[in-house]
Amino acid sequence: MPPRLSALDASFLYLEQPTTPMHVGAVSIFRRPKAGFDYDRLVELIEQRISLVPRYRQKVRHVPGNLARPVWVDDQDFDVAYHVRRSALPKPGNDAQLNELVARLMSRPLDHSRPLWEMYLVEGLARGRTAVLTKTHQAMVDGVSAIDIGQVILDVSPEPRVVPDELWMPRAEPSDTELVLGALAEAVHRPGELVDTARAAAGDAMATAGKIAEGLGQVFSVAWNASRRAPGSPLNVAISTQRRFAVARTWR
Numbered sequence: 001m002p003p004r005l006s007a008l009d010a011s012f013l014y015l016e017q018p019t020t021p022m023h024v025g026a027v028s029i030f031r032r033p034k035a036g037f038d039y040d041r042l043v044e045l046i047e048q049r050i051s052l053v054p055r056y057r058q059k060v061r062h063v064p065g066n067l068a069r070p071v072w073v074d075d076q077d078f079d080v081a082y083h084v085r086r087s088a089l090p091k092p093g094n095d096a097q098l099n100e101l102v103a104r105l106m107s108r109p110l111d112h113s114r115p116l117w118e119m120y121l122v123e124g125l126a127r128g129r130t131a132v133l134t135k136t137h138q139a140m141v142d143g144v145s146a147i148d149i150g151q152v153i154l155d156v157s158p159e160p161r162v163v164p165d166e167l168w169m170p171r172a173e174p175s176d177t178e179l180v181l182g183a184l185a186e187a188v189h190r191p192g193e194l195v196d197t198a199r200a201a202a203g204d205a206m207a208t209a210g211k212i213a214e215g216l217g218q219v220f221s222v223a224w225n226a227s228r229r230a231p232g233s234p235l236n237v238a239i240s241t242q243r244r245f246a247v248a249r250t251w252r
Helices: 008-014 039-052 095-107 177-187 191-229
Strands: 023-031 058-061 071-074 086-094 117-125 127-136
Touching: 023 095, 023 177, 039 117, 058 086, 086 095, 095 117
Parallel strands: 086 117
Antiparallel strands: 023 127, 058 071, 117 127
16 A cells, blocks of 8 residues: 555644645755756756655545545656746846745645645846745655755755666556555554544543533633734734745844
């Protein structure tokens, strides 16, 4: 069976809402090398090195009925050009324009029917610079042990690393029936997890019952506080789908 998402990674998918996107990103600014660098060379570089991060050619597949956590499956229609995109600022682009572009790109949700990442080459920056924006769902990178696509395209020395050529053939995607049978088989072979889950649920129910009286005593207080207008603050506003990107500079 395909690898199953961990409980943490699955939670990042379940928690995602239009106003709470669960992707993360990074912006890197480079001086254009003398030999030049353009979109076609970036796509070629990704194609050469994407084998170092196999997850970036996989997408999420949900189990029917949510009988188990989703699984990772190879994207049969993977197209690197869909994920590696090109953008430009009106020359000579300044940092404020770059920040505005990054904010717009980061506000857009990722397409969950495809591998959950995007990369943008931003051209037109002043002083001969280019920027690379990476955008990846947290279900793919936990920030600790996983490797981001941005790390793959960079080297620690002027000499590029050698990555052996690989002929990638996507594995067949399982059917709904196979996913259901796999989930049931996993439940049978790991009964301890079911016991732990039931025990945790029972414990939560007992704790909830024990807190009902205490909760009733707090209802009036909560209602009173909710009826009061929050103090004026830029943070006390309704959350929208839009995001802002800002940069703080420090000097040693």
